[in-house]
Amino acid sequence: YLxxxxxxxxxxxxxxxxxxxxxxxxxxxxxxxQLKVYEVAKKVGYKNSTYFGQVFKKKTNLxxxxxxxxxxxxx
Numbered sequence: 826y827l828x829x830x831x832x833x834x835x836x837x838x839x840x841x842x843x844x845x846x847x848x849x850x851x852x853x854x855x856x857x858x859q860l861k862v863y864e865v866a867k868k869v870g871y872k873n874s875t876y877f878g879q880v881f882k883k884k885t886n887l888x889x890x891x892x893x894x895x896x897x898x899x900x
Contacts, residue, residue: 855893862889
């Protein structure tokens with residue numbers, strides 16, 4: 826019931842919403858810290874860094890390391 830209300834109000838599932846928040850936080854950490862990718866994964870709530878990489882790539886079309894390299898060079 827709650828998930829139906831959430832989807833009606835926000836326009837996406839709870840899991841999709843949380844994933845967007847986690848990946849957004851990961852993007853920030855990748856650009857603004859020197860943390861290793863597995864440390865970023867852990868900080869944003871992923872126990873498995875391989876799975877984190879898969880989710881990150883699905884959302885951004887880049888691996889976490891590719892994302893970091895491209896965006897650090899833009900600074």
